Amino acid sequence: MSRSLLxxxxxxxxxGPSAREALDVVLAGGAFDLPIGLLFLDDGVFQLAPAQNAKAVQQKDVTANLQALSLFGIDEVFACSHSLAERGLSAPDSAQPLSSEQISQMIDRYDQVMTL
Incomplete structure (x- = not known):
């Protein structure tokens, strides 16, 4: 039986590399058909912002990885609505915004949780 991972x-x-590493973990899990979800929290919501210029800060662009999530069967993508609001962002169609209470309930549904 597969254990679910958030x-x-x-x-x-x-x-730094943490944002890319989180996406790599999720994509690898999706490739093996593991029940997996992804939550963007705090500054992680900046990954959802459109039109980023990764080259300007000498980082790799994560946009392609984000777009590949559905191709790997990753349909449970969430964003903290409070984190989005604090940073003046709105959730894209690819991420479901959740309140703090909803996040707590959602975390309880997963067998394992990894924070990067």
Whole structure:
């Protein structure tokens, strides 16, 4: 029986490798048909912002990985609505915004949680 995994991505895409590593973990899990979800929290919601210029900060662009999530069967993608609002962002169609209470309930549904 597969155990479900929730990956919580808390880092901005330009703050180092953590954002990319979180996406890599999720895509690898999806490739093996594991029940997996992805939550963008705190500065991690910046990964959802459109039109990022990763080259300007000498980082790799995560946009292609985000677009590949559905191809790997990753349909449970969430974003903290409070984190989005604090940063003046709105959730894209690819991520379901959740309140703090909804996040707590959602985390309880997963067998394992990994924060990057």
């Amino acid at each position: 990956v919580i991505s808390r880092q901005a895409p330009w703050s």
